[in-house]
Amino acid sequence: SHLEGFGDRELKVAVEAAVRGGEVIKKGWEKSLRGGEDGGDKGLGVYEKGLGDLQTQVDTETEGVILEILKREFKDDGILSEETSPDYVPDGKRRTWIVDPMDGTAGFCFKVEEGRMISVLIALMNVKNEVTHGICYFPIRNEMWYSIKGKGAFKDGVQIIASEQVKNLTTAKAWVDINHYSDAQYETKGVESLKKLLRMPKTAARLVTTYAAASGRGLEVLGVRSGLGALVHDNSSQYIKQGPWDTAAIKLLVQEAGGLFLNAETGEDYNPLKPSIILVTASPSLATDLMQILKDKK
Numbered sequence: 001s002h003l004e005g006f007g008d009r010e011l012k013v014a015v016e017a018a019v020r021g022g023e024v025i026k027k028g029w030e031k032s033l034r035g036g037e038d039g040g041d042k043g044l045g046v047y048e049k050g051l052g053d054l055q056t057q058v059d060t061e062t063e064g065v066i067l068e069i070l071k072r073e074f075k076d077d078g079i080l081s082e083e084t085s086p087d088y089v090p091d092g093k094r095r096t097w098i099v100d101p102m103d104g105t106a107g108f109c110f111k112v113e114e115g116r117m118i119s120v121l122i123a124l125m126n127v128k129n130e131v132t133h134g135i136c137y138f139p140i141r142n143e144m145w146y147s148i149k150g151k152g153a154f155k156d157g158v159q160i161i162a163s164e165q166v167k168n169l170t171t172a173k174a175w176v177d178i179n180h181y182s183d184a185q186y187e188t189k190g191v192e193s194l195k196k197l198l199r200m201p202k203t204a205a206r207l208v209t210t211y212a213a214a215s216g217r218g219l220e221v222l223g224v225r226s227g228l229g230a231l232v233h234d235n236s237s238q239y240i241k242q243g244p245w246d247t248a249a250i251k252l253l254v255q256e257a258g259g260l261f262l263n264a265e266t267g268e269d270y271n272p273l274k275p276s277i278i279l280v281t282a283s284p285s286l287a288t289d290l291m292q293i294l295k296d297k298k
Contacts, residue, residue: 010074010124011148014097014135017069018120021062021101022139028058029108029115029140056105059083062120063101070097070122077124082245090129090273098123098131098272100245104215115140117214123248129273134252136216145219145253153256155224162258162282163223169283171198171290174229175207177217181234181241190265190277190294191234197293205229218250218280222257230281230290232264237275244272254280260287267291 063083070079074097080088081099090096100121102108107118118140124133136145145160147153153160178195181187198205211217220228235242251261251270263270264279267287277294281287 008133008148010133011135011146013069013073014122014124014133015137015144015146017066018122018135018137018144019139020069021066021120022137022142024062024065025058025102025108025118025120025139028056028061029118032108056102056108058108059102059105063099066099066101066120066122070099080244082243086243086245090125092127092129095127096125096129098125098244098248100215100243103246104213106212107214110212112212112214117216119215121215121245121249123245123252123272125248125272129271131248131252131272134249134256136219136249136253138216145216147253147256149252149256151256153253160222160224160253160257162221166221166223166227166229166282167258167284169229169281169286171203171205171286174205174283174286175209175227176205176230176232176290177209177211177228179213179217179231179233180210181239182213186234186236186239186241188234188236188277191232194232194290194294203293216250218254218261221280221282222254222259223282229283230279230286232290233278233280235275235277240275242275242278247278248272250280254282258282260284262287262291264291264294 060083076094078094078096079085080096103121104118120137122135123131126132132149134147145155176198197203198208218231220226221231233242254261259282261270262279264277270278279287
């Protein structure tokens with residue numbers, strides 16, 4: 001019912017895959033609240049997975065459900081998926097599905113924001129490496145965001161357009177959230193200085209936070225759920241923190257709603273296949289301010 005007016009097969013299949021995957025996450029979430037089947041963490045099978053990220057059995061099972069559907073319906077397409085095919089390189093000859101079966105696994109393990117920021121992310125990239133479809137499904141709160149390039153962004157069937165209030169924000173009045181590496185040795189010089197400068201008199205933002213990593217945070221700059229003015233994600237090609245599976249779907253959703261999803265170092269449109277510091281905002285003036293601060297103090 002959320003997809004009325006969209007006769008797009010790719011979108012319908014992706015939404016079905018996200019919902020099916022979300023069912024696995026919801027079951028796992030309920031199990032985790034009970035402390036696992038035996039009353040301890042062993043029921044979750046949690047283990048460490050690189051640079052502060054965590055993987056769970058739920059993550060792997062969710063991916064299996066999603067990929068089974070995509071492979072069945074679109075046999076000729078490639079798949080770039082965080083858990084089983086993170087090294088797949090789009091070849092320019094076929095489309096590529098980009099999948100993060102459970103974004104926000106740290107939120108799952110540590111109960112960040114009561115699980116409301118855990119999502120399934122699915123995007124479709126064409127042979128020119130342009131993202132054409134983006135889906136972000138929050139299973140714990142049963143909230144579906146979806147977009148087709150050129151047709152707008154939607155949440156549960158309602159079109160989302162960035163509010164004029166957030167579009168006109170200046171740094172002095174803005175809330176800026178900075179998502180940093182959990183391991184400080186990987187922090188880029190730009191983000192290190194930005195954190196300081198946004199709390200100094202001449203370049204200060206109204207509020208600066210470093211919230212725990214949570215899926216879909218970039219959607220909050222649209223003024224739908226919070227007053228977040230800008231989100232800065234530290235990221236580098238040397239130590240990738242935000243892979244294409246984290247960014248492709250969210251980028252399309254933000255842009256189709258009238259927001260900006262930029263390479264913070266160049267000011268250009270962010271390329272999910274080329275990791276760099278990310279700036280997400282709906283305010284062009286705020287984007288200019290933040291990039292200038294980064295540029296001056298790198």
